[in-house]
Amino acid sequence: EFLTRENLLCISEVNINPLGKRLIDVIMEDYGENNKIDFQQFIFLLAKFRRAKFKSSVTEFNTRNSKLRFLFDMYDRNHDMKIDRNELLEVLKMMIGGNVHDDQIEMIADHTINELDKDGDKSITFEEFCKTLDRIDADDKMSMKFLS
Template sequence: MGSRASSLLREEEIEDIKKETGFSHSQITRLYSRFTSLDKGENGTLSREDFQRIPELAINPLGDRIINAFFPEKSTEAVAGLILGAYQECHALHSLFSEDQVNFRGFMRTLAHFRPIEDSDKNKDPRVPEPLNSRNNKLLFAFRLYDLDKDDKISREELLQVLRMMVGVNISDEQLGSIADRTIQEADQDGDSSISFTEFQKVLEKVDVEQKMSIRFLH
């Protein structure tokens, strides 16, 4: 499987992914080998079912939320662009509307949020977009795990749902409600009884997010 992976990944694709994600050449080729081993249909994409077969995600209480992060919704602008002829090739149409499939580049973009921050990341040219593994992007990734309805706010009910996923039946609903109420009371600065991303950032400003949201990838 590894030889198949390296033979199908073109050098120009590797270079593009390096620039976009910050992964090294060897990390990309080895992660591609892992990607193809998960690709049971051998069609160059992964389904939700493929991710659910990963043992670490299967036992993670937030596994489904993490899997969802690999399948971002297609933007209205992208759909409009396609309809207006911005994309001409048939595979672009298939890619745009395959909401339950993710290709290798999308796979790597999501993994890049968990790449440890290095000195080279901190010295990026301010004129270019911040790296996917920046503190801000790591926080945004975490925020979206809680923002179930994607309205850019974490409500009390959303916080309760995620807490239930995390603790199961080990804590009573009354205790969970108390935790949710206290969390929102401490974080909510504008009085709307929910947590915005800015408020989320403020609450976690002293937390070592870079360390907690980092995975040591293959070298």
Template structure:
């Protein structure tokens, strides 16, 4: 499906969507095609089950958590514009974005990328990553390759190193601080075309 004006005309508020997300019209057309390939019922909405048909998510230990990130506040279905806004977080940061000090923070900023990652851990949405939440992630990521005792030690040490206020949990600010030397912009970026 090529990008043309008739495709763009089908997209509600396409100009605002392009401006808000930073995607080009070509990217939006490509995403529109991808959205509709997932929308088997052709209702203009995607469910969690639609995302579960993506093979890369099916084999990813964090696949369910990534899928849930597309459905904030317990929503059951998302439309195309919500789909694009969520994916915009993963758009690579451009040099021009890094230099604009007085402009609003773009969707794909370092802070927003970190917030997306933080929310994958913070499943109870209390604004902190608890020992239990971190342990769950580690179990998913390493499976049976590491003993439970080793996982608990890694979890305890990680919390201890990142926890600056002594509450035995990692807040978003502590999470950001612990990752300040990591190239998050590159790690949490996807080339869309």
């Protein structure tokens, strides 16, 4: 059995989320094959979002780094290991596009890159991305409670 894009869109939380289609793109393109994901692949993906309450519950799948990598990959869809202006604009437009004029969104993108880009390449590397989120509890913000 496989899950398809259509199956994932049936999850109301995904369907109503402004980044839902982007989330499905990441799932299908980075974790699935041929626009579907099998059960084992889906479980490995879900493992990223398991809360690590104790050091003993941290695995290679649910580390802070793996959660931040997943979040970074929501932006970096060409997989060049950096978020460029166009990739940032795409996500910003998904999140706030209907409420804010394009000129303002472009200003937000430019300001964000100027603030986060430490090496001057006009993009955000994974290291720069992580540094910005140092004060954020990624385990809390990017975790789901699973029944145990």
